[in-house]
Amino acid sequence: xxxxxxxxxxxxxxxxxxxxxxxxxxxxxxxxxxxxxxxxxxxxxxxxxxxxxxxxxxxxxxxxxxxxxxxxxxxxxxxxxxxxxxxxxxxxxxxxxxxxxxxxxxxxxxxxxxxxxxxxxxxxxxxxxxxxxxxxxxxxxxxxxxxxxxxxxxxxxxxxxxxxxxxxxxxxxxxxxxxxxxxxxxxxxxxxxxxxxxxxxxxxxxxxxxxxxxxxxxxxxxxxxxxxxxxx
Amino acid sequence: xxxxxxxxxxxxxxxxxxxxxxxxxxxxxxxxxxxxxxxxxxxxxxxxxxxxxxxxxxxxxxxxxxxxxxxxxxxxxxxxxxxxxxxxxxxxxxxxxxxxxxxxxxxxxxxxxxxxxxxxxxxxxxxxxxxxxxxxxxxxxxxxxxxxxxxxxxxxxxxxxxxxxxxxxxxxxxxxxxxxxxxxxxxxxxxxxxxxxxxxxxxxxxxxxxxxxxxxxxxxxxxxxxxxxxxxxxxxxxxxxxxxxxxxxxxxxxxxxxxxxxxxxxxxxxxxxxxxxxxxxxxxxxxxxxxxx
Amino acid sequence: xxxxxxxxxxxxxxxxxxxxxxxxxxxxxxxxxxxxxxxxxxxxxxxxxxxxxxxxxxxxxxxxxxxxxxxxxxxxxxxxxxxxxxxxxxxxxxxxxxxxxxxxxxxxxxxxxxxxxxxxxxxxxxxxxxxxxxxxxxxxxxxxxxxxxxxxxxxxxxxxxxxxxxxxxxxxxxxxxxxxxxxxxxxxxxxxxxxxxxxxxxxxxxxxxxxxxxxxxxxxxxxxxxxxxxxxxxxxxxxxxxxxxxxxxxxxxxxxxxxxxxxxxxxxxxxxxxxxxxxxxxxxxxxxxxxxxxxxxxxxxxxxxxxxxxxxxxxxxxxxxxxxxxxxxxxxxxxxxxx
Numbered sequence: 001x002x003x004x005x006x007x008x009x010x011x012x013x014x015x016x017x018x019x020x021x022x023x024x025x026x027x028x029x030x031x032x033x034x035x036x037x038x039x040x041x042x043x044x045x046x047x048x049x050x051x052x053x054x055x056x057x058x059x060x061x062x063x064x065x066x067x068x069x070x071x072x073x074x075x076x077x078x079x080x081x082x083x084x085x086x087x088x089x090x091x092x093x094x095x096x097x098x099x100x101x102x103x104x105x106x107x108x109x110x111x112x113x114x115x116x117x118x119x120x121x122x123x124x125x126x127x128x129x130x131x132x133x134x135x136x137x138x139x140x141x142x143x144x145x146x147x148x149x150x151x152x153x154x155x156x157x158x159x160x161x162x163x164x165x166x167x168x169x170x171x172x173x174x175x176x177x178x179x180x181x182x183x184x185x186x187x188x189x190x191x192x193x194x195x196x197x198x199x200x201x202x203x204x205x206x207x208x209x210x211x212x213x214x215x216x217x218x219x220x221x222x223x224x225x226x227x228x229x230x231x232x
Numbered sequence: 233x234x235x236x237x238x239x240x241x242x243x244x245x246x247x248x249x250x251x252x253x254x255x256x257x258x259x260x261x262x263x264x265x266x267x268x269x270x271x272x273x274x275x276x277x278x279x280x281x282x283x284x285x286x287x288x289x290x291x292x293x294x295x296x297x298x299x300x301x302x303x304x305x306x307x308x309x310x311x312x313x314x315x316x317x318x319x320x321x322x323x324x325x326x327x328x329x330x331x332x333x334x335x336x337x338x339x340x341x342x343x344x345x346x347x348x349x350x351x352x353x354x355x356x357x358x359x360x361x362x363x364x365x366x367x368x369x370x371x372x373x374x375x376x377x378x379x380x381x382x383x384x385x386x387x388x389x390x391x392x393x394x395x396x397x398x399x400x401x402x403x404x405x406x407x408x409x410x411x412x413x414x415x416x417x418x419x420x421x422x423x424x425x426x427x428x429x430x431x432x433x434x435x436x437x438x439x440x441x442x443x444x445x446x447x448x449x450x451x452x453x454x455x456x457x458x459x460x461x462x463x464x465x466x467x468x469x470x471x472x473x474x475x476x477x478x479x480x481x482x483x484x485x486x487x488x489x490x491x492x493x494x495x496x497x498x499x500x501x502x503x504x505x506x507x508x509x510x511x512x513x514x515x516x517x518x519x520x521x522x523x524x525x
Numbered sequence: 526x527x528x529x530x531x532x533x534x535x536x537x538x539x540x541x542x543x544x545x546x547x548x549x550x551x552x553x554x555x556x557x558x559x560x561x562x563x564x565x566x567x568x569x570x571x572x573x574x575x576x577x578x579x580x581x582x583x584x585x586x587x588x589x590x591x592x593x594x595x596x597x598x599x600x601x602x603x604x605x606x607x608x609x610x611x612x613x614x615x616x617x618x619x620x621x622x623x624x625x626x627x628x629x630x631x632x633x634x635x636x637x638x639x640x641x642x643x644x645x646x647x648x649x650x651x652x653x654x655x656x657x658x659x660x661x662x663x664x665x666x667x668x669x670x671x672x673x674x675x676x677x678x679x680x681x682x683x684x685x686x687x688x689x690x691x692x693x694x695x696x697x698x699x700x701x702x703x704x705x706x707x708x709x710x711x712x713x714x715x716x717x718x719x720x721x722x723x724x725x726x727x728x729x730x731x732x733x734x735x736x737x738x739x740x741x742x743x744x745x746x747x748x749x750x751x752x753x754x755x756x757x758x759x760x761x762x763x764x765x766x767x768x769x770x771x772x773x774x775x776x777x778x779x780x781x782x783x784x785x786x787x788x789x790x791x792x793x794x795x796x797x798x799x800x801x802x803x804x805x806x807x808x809x810x811x812x813x814x815x816x817x818x819x820x821x822x823x824x825x826x827x828x829x830x831x832x833x834x835x836x837x838x839x840x841x842x843x844x845x846x847x848x849x850x851x852x853x854x855x856x857x858x859x860x861x862x863x864x
Contacts, residue, residue, distance in 0.1 A: 330845060344829075
């Protein structure tokens with residue numbers, strides 16, 4: 001069971017009441033995109049799910065309550081996390097960055113190297129000297145090495161050149177078939193390509209939950225997300 | 233020339249001792265953000281354990297019994313460090329100022345207990361006879377003990393680097409020094425890394441304590457204080473969280489201190505403070521520092 | 526209202542009582558011994574308050590505060606002994622010198638922040654300690670201590686029989702420092718200090734330069750520490766390198782934590798309690814009170830640091846606001862009883 005159910009989630013950071021009662025459902029084996037303008041609380045929501053922000057309310061993963069659980073225990077339940085800004089370890093090599101993330105007996109290096117062959121050629125390179133795109137590959141690979149039940153991904157294409165966006169998008173699409181995914185993404189083209197379910201947030205709350213076909217409607221996109229159309 | 237060589241090697245020997253104290257401090261602060269004021273107590277506990285081995289357990293000191301003394305001192309200090317981490321530091325998770333404060337308290341209590349049990353007068357730690365020999369290099373006559381400090385420190389440095397670079401727990405520690413929460417976000421329980429780092433730090437300090445007893449001709453509950461301050465200075469100059477940085481800084485400070493003391497009569501401490509201030513005002517993260525606390 | 530409405534009148538009454546007692550016939554405070562102990566305790570209470578201003582209030586963790594205290598002690602003594610200054614001028618001179626010293630050292634240290642700042646102040650404090658105990662330039666007489674030339678002090682401060690005037694001096698300094706601290710923290714500058722502790726970004730967003738205010742807080746508390754140092758010189762009769770040492774700095778930390786940071790009266794109470802406790806524990810340790818206990822218990826118990834350290838650990842772990850924190854928590858509960 002790899003569905004995620006969030007009920008009445010409140011998160012306060014440094015006195016700011018950022019999440020004001022968030023409710024949504026992430027169905028199994030589907031890709032759910034979490035959308036919204038900058039600052040509405042999308043990353044905060046993902047961090048709360050991962051236990052990196054303290055929250056009150058209920059977050060149930062596969063039926064188990066995880067809102068008060070410690071981060072490492074949550075991850076051990078099978079949640080693979082790709083943070084905003086990648087957060088790879090600069091002083092470790094690529095190989096070490098990947099090795100650190102391994103939890104399973106038989107990590108899926110085949111998948112990782114087939115999606116991102118550069119990681120094999122640059123195995124001994126210090127991760128701090130990688131380009132932004134390469135670092136993103138490391139960050140995503142970390143979540144793919146283990147048989148995770150759900151992938152929680154925060155803005156994977158942020159700040160990447162268009163060619164890399166395509167590469168990352170293809171990798172995600174490839175993986176999307178066989179997993180449950182909750183992804184925060186501003187790139188609507190990517191969202192349209194892989195999402196089967198979308199959730200829109202505004203001012204710390206969920207304002208829409210439904211199918212991706214809504215993204216074809218310009219007025220919907222403008223009012224909900226404040227942008228027009230999508231990128232390539 | 234011979235004086236120069238003597239001072240250089242004594243400075244390196246002193247640096248070796250500083251490294252033994254500083255390495256643990258550096259790792260503990262680097263990984264956990266804890267400013268460990270009890271580190272001087274670790275040193276002293278190691279020294280007293282070594283004293284006990286070298287007087288009560290094996291009254292006739294030989295090279296082997298001295299090695300046992302060092303190991304026992306290291307283990308005793310390491311276990312105490314571990315105990316402190318589990319009982320006290322753990323409970324104050326993420327309250328960094330409180331953690332630092334509590335180590336001040338532990339230090340006071342530990343030193344008071346040792347003072348209460350053993351009195352504050354210095355006791356002599358018996359060593360194998362050959363420690364008092366001297367070696368002739370060119371026309372310099374150099375006491376052998378310097379080389380012992382350098383040798384032991386080199387062994388421990390190598391061991392630490394091996395652990396850090398070739399073991400999984402070492403990998404976790406290195407990553408944790410950079411970004412502790414991301415390590416948790418990979419499903420790793422960092423608490424084990426914390427305990428490991430405290431034990432290793434305590435062990436090195438304990439071994440250092442035994443050697444410092446030889447260098448300073450005595451073991452006393454009050455010995456930890458000034459070495460702790462120098463330890464902090466070395467850690468800050470070398471960069472928090474970097475073992476290699478500590479090693480380099482320790483040598484730099486040990487050698488400079490000895491030269492300044494000799495050629496500038498007694499200004500060794502001043503010069504060290506000057507180095508500290510200079511580093512802090514130009515590169516606050518230290519020579520090889522990588523920590524972002 | 527968290528503050529009890531009679532707390533201020535109570536404090537004033539207590540101060541008056543304390544001032545009168547040495548002159549009021551037979552009572553514990555008519556003995557020179559206790560007067561001397563309390564005089565030292567009052568001064569440490571005041572010193573703890575200056576440290577609270579820096580650490581508790583502005584959030585600057587300094588490990589070198591003892592330097593400015595010692596500077597007050599030694600510069601006053603040197604100006605009186607070697608330069609024959611009038612003792613009031615010497616005290617003012619010491620304050621001015623220390624303020625300047627703080628301007629320089631604080632200015633340098635404040636180019637860093639947090640733990641690095643703490644380390645820089647530690648380094649400067651250490652340098653001061655070394656300077657005093659190694660007697661560079663022959664000013665300080667090193668480890669032997671530097672007695673002040675009592676001929677140059679007013680007669681009513683000399684001699685055991687006049688200890689009560691030293692007591693009054695100390696109490697007077699404490700009251701003065703308390704008012705000074707109260708005035709500073711309630712002033713608009715004081716509000717900036719508090720803001721610096723909580724959220725430095727907000728201060729710069731308001732167009733104020735955080736570093737200027739930090740430096741101001743630093744220099745003010747150093748100057749006040751110097752005044753207290755001068756008073757300590759008179760009360761104790763001589764300077765010793767211990768005043769610049771790590772012991773005093775650690776003690777100040779303990780005092781503020783014991784009494785509770787930020788509340789002002791907490792630091793004073795912490796300082797007085799700590800000072801009295803450690804003097805009493807020292808006396809106790811030399812007595813035979815613990816002789817009947819087995820060696821491994823009586824040994825540590827007779828070291829004051831053992832009890833003080835233990836109290837400190839317990840407070841940090843279980844009662845982080847110290848005495849004043851516990852008081853306000855209890856008062857809060859009492860006020861909200863039944864709501």
